Amino acid sequence: MPMRTALAVALLVFTAGVAPVAAHHGWSGYDSTKELTLTGTIKESGYEHPHGHVRLEVPGKIWLVVLAPPTRMESRGLSASKLRIGNKATVVGYPHRSNEEEMRAERITVDGATVELR
Amino acid sequence: MTPAGSGWTGWLEATAAATAMRQSLWLYPIVEILHIIGFVVLVGSAAMFDLRLLGLSRQLPVTGMERHLLTWARASVLLIVPTGGLMFIAHANEFAGNPAFRLKLLFLVLAALNAALFHLRPFRQVAGWDQGTRAPLAARVAACLSLVLWTGVIACGRLLAYF
Numbered sequence: 426m427p428m429r430t431a432l433a434v435a436l437l438v439f440t441a442g443v444a445p446v447a448a449h450h451g452w453s454g455y456d457s458t459k460e461l462t463l464t465g466t467i468k469e470s471g472y473e474h475p476h477g478h479v480r481l482e483v484p485g486k487i488w489l490v491v492l493a494p495p496t497r498m499e500s501r502g503l504s505a506s507k508l509r510i511g512n513k514a515t516v517v518g519y520p521h522r523s524n525e526e527e528m529r530a531e532r533i534t535v536d537g538a539t540v541e542l543r
Numbered sequence: 544m545t546p547a548g549s550g551w552t553g554w555l556e557a558t559a560a561a562t563a564m565r566q567s568l569w570l571y572p573i574v575e576i577l578h579i580i581g582f583v584v585l586v587g588s589a590a591m592f593d594l595r596l597l598g599l600s601r602q603l604p605v606t607g608m609e610r611h612l613l614t615w616a617r618a619s620v621l622l623i624v625p626t627g628g629l630m631f632i633a634h635a636n637e638f639a640g641n642p643a644f645r646l647k648l649l650f651l652v653l654a655a656l657n658a659a660l661f662h663l664r665p666f667r668q669v670a671g672w673d674q675g676t677r678a679p680l681a682a683r684v685a686a687c688l689s690l691v692l693w694t695g696v697i698a699c700g701r702l703l704a705y706f
Binding site for chain 1: 564565566568569570571572633704705
């Protein structure tokens, strides 16, 4: 393939229809200068790879809270049953830099126990 | 993240294999480890062969290195592709829209084309430069491209998690 065609294809593939699905894995996507403490009710939870999550309802807003890999949560005593819908949870973490509904939790307190997630 | 995909990516995310990848405690990390072992063999073999083409260890016959290294490189694809596919379907929608993933696929295609062209062109005349001499320019260019493209594939693969 001639170089110019290759470059054109590269540009096209790279830019075409990049869906607005922000991925969010490293901590660098979150603003650690703005620590948040949220207490609310779990509306949804996923004990899934690569990172678990809960949707936490606080007054006026539902946050998507990104947690840790299930293997880590399990080994630190945060079993899937603790993230059950309707349970209360408090999370401390940082808001996503561009998605204002999302935060990543440094730790979570649920059923009276605090678990570090990093 | 929770699958949010519709269409073909949503269908993939709903398969039993994709669900197991997300929910089984150890499957995902095991698949990641196998994927890494696979591409270490693939890229490692390719890189050692490329360095020979670029003039290192000229006393070693290119044909012998090709037989040994590239046999392993081809075999490793059997480990890499299924494991990569499993990771992809777990979060197909997110990956399909991820610019690092798209660029990785592009680099993969270019790396495969480069390898195919190398075998179709300069390698056909390898008898003339098998040992103790400089490889032709086309072979050296292919070696450089291979090193750059595979580095790009690995970089994009790692950067998937950051976009």
